[in-house]
Amino acid sequence: IVGYFLQAFKGRIALSSSLSIEDQTLTDIIVKIDKSARIFTLDTGRLFPETYQLIDKTNMTYGINLEVFFPNYEAVQQMVKEEGINLFYNSIESRHRCCQVRKLEPLKRAMQGLDVWICGLRKQQSVTRKDMQVVEWDDIHNLIKVNPLINWSEEDVEQYVKKHHVPYNKLQDKGYPSIGCQPCTRAIKPGEDIEPEDGGGNRQNIANADCIREARNFTILSSMYFISLFYLFSFKIRTWGTSDGIARNGGRG
Numbered sequence: 001i002v003g004y005f006l007q008a009f010k011g012r013i014a015l016s017s018s019l020s021i022e023d024q025t026l027t028d029i030i031v032k033i034d035k036s037a038r039i040f041t042l043d044t045g046r047l048f049p050e051t052y053q054l055i056d057k058t059n060m061t062y063g064i065n066l067e068v069f070f071p072n073y074e075a076v077q078q079m080v081k082e083e084g085i086n087l088f089y090n091s092i093e094s095r096h097r098c099c100q101v102r103k104l105e106p107l108k109r110a111m112q113g114l115d116v117w118i119c120g121l122r123k124q125q126s127v128t129r130k131d132m133q134v135v136e137w138d139d140i141h142n143l144i145k146v147n148p149l150i151n152w153s154e155e156d157v158e159q160y161v162k163k164h165h166v167p168y169n170k171l172q173d174k175g176y177p178s179i180g181c182q183p184c185t186r187a188i189k190p191g192e193d194i195e196p197e198d199g200g201g202n203r204q205n206i207a208n209a210d211c212i213r214e215a216r217n218f219t220i221l222s223s224m225y226f227i228s229l230f231y232l233f234s235f236k237i238r239t240w241g242t243s244d245g246i247a248r249n250g251g252r253g
Contacts, residue, residue: 014038022120040067044102
């Protein structure tokens, strides 16, 4: 699936990487298919030191340069002037404003000119992702969204990373399944959902999940245009194989 879309939409496709272990897996897959393919990430200015180290290690390992997009500094200055440096602790509204300035606006800039974006989402990560498909139409950004790992298990990802010596954020080993901005990310207990279905818990600690939901909001197969496009791809989708973990079909994606 990855190879097909990279070839069919060359120059108009990119991996939006949060530097998660899933996105690192996709980086490994993509670079081995097309080293010139676009891979970008966001630097919100509030990331963990381990995340910055991973950016360097990824570039050195694969001989690439990840595109890094930053928030507009004037917007950040105005936001901090009005609400303080740690405004995300004050209210849901303030947290959403911080996400808008530091994540969503840079993401919008990063996606300019794209027809397809590749994501490292998995159904097993959260109840909010259980109905997601391998190929979807993203109404928010008006492009095709490809989730090659959507049916992979956590074990599938870990096995791929180990087998192919993929660099990953060492915070993953300390219970951080989703690593975003440092103030809004926490480790979780075994079996705990990344995005609590009831919205409970310490809201400041799951703010990163809120940002992910906003940045990756979508409507599944929501337009007639995409339905038509989906059928054009149907033969390819049925025949995508399982070679070396690059894509899986049937019950495993």
